[in-house]
Amino acid sequence: MDTNLVPYKHTINSSVMVIEPMDFQPSVKSANSSVEAKKQTFSSFDDLLANSKQPVLVDFYATWCGPCQYMVPVLNQVSAELKDKIQLVKIDTEKYPKIADQYKIEALPTFIIFRDGKPCDRFEGALTAEQLIQRIETALDDKQK
Numbered sequence: 001m002d003t004n005l006v007p008y009k010h011t012i013n014s015s016v017m018v019i020e021p022m023d024f025q026p027s028v029k030s031a032n033s034s035v036e037a038k039k040q041t042f043s044s045f046d047d048l049l050a051n052s053k054q055p056v057l058v059d060f061y062a063t064w065c066g067p068c069q070y071m072v073p074v075l076n077q078v079s080a081e082l083k084d085k086i087q088l089v090k091i092d093t094e095k096y097p098k099i100a101d102q103y104k105i106e107a108l109p110t111f112i113i114f115r116d117g118k119p120c121d122r123f124e125g126a127l128t129a130e131q132l133i134q135r136i137e138t139a140l141d142d143k144q145k
Helices: 045-050 066-081 097-102 129-144
Strands: 004-013 016-021 038-044 056-061 087-092 110-115 118-124
Touching (some): 066 129
Antiparallel strands (some): 110 118
């Protein structure tokens, strides 16, 4: 399935990357004033994965999803704690249904860890920060063996 899109940007806010359509201009405010949001453009989701220097944790979410909203502070915490190990990307499944379909997203939130541009772990549902960190570290350790 084609994942090429019109160019989109992602905003890194407290080390969390949010995929947004190019015509969407959110006001970027950081809870931590020392963290500056960055914007980059990719021609496709595959391009983003291929050019990442770290493994990527993708959070497939929707704005109306309660458990997804619960995960926002958890993901901020995990992203800060594992900033040297993994890059976090959030994809709104309602804005990018083709990407959600490609990865057969049927429940929210769904998390997929990508390494070298390929999925290496997948799980669904809300987790605590400790559970999520353990899951990520286990997936990354298993892949290195």
